[in-house]
Amino acid sequence: MLSARELRERRKLRVRSQIGKKSSDRVRLSVFRSSKHIYAQVIDDRKGITLAHASTLDPDLRKALRSGADKGAAAQVGKLIAERAVKAGVKEVVFDRGGCIYHGRVRALADAARDGGLSF
Incomplete structure (x- = not known):
């Protein structure tokens, strides 16, 4: 029986291989979710x-957020990463969820990034 860590690692490798096949000239929006931050x-x-980065540890967000581990915080990070990516000249990305399931905080970040102007 495989451990949770090994299953997550398998999912991550599977996602990255699909991204490599599908993304010809797009950059990658990579998401990492820990228990306290995103x-x-x-x-x-x-x-x-x-090209751009954002997290719940950014000084601008850290003061405004109650917690770094909820959907609201993930949405704020999504808006911030979209703003910074557009400022860097990036409009189209490939979404890399890593080993995380597209649900909850990861989905909130992705939806906010789409609303902020990124296309994926």
């Missing part, structure tokens, strides 16, 4: 650089 970055894999 992080997002827009990554250009061809150049190997991060």
Whole structure:
């Protein structure tokens, strides 16, 4: 029987392989969710650089948020990452949910990023 960590790692590898096949010239919006915070970055894999990043640890958000581990915080991070990505000249991305299931905080971040101007 596989542990939860091993199952998550398998999901992550499966998602990344599909992203590699489907994304020809798009950058990747990568999401990491921990028990206390959520992080997002827009990554250009061809150049190997991060174009934009946001998390619940940003000073602007940290003061305004009650907790970094709820859907409201994830939505705020989604808006912020979309704003920073558009400012960096990125409109189209491929969504990389990592090993997380597209539900709850991950979905809230994705919906807010779409509302903020990113297309995926």
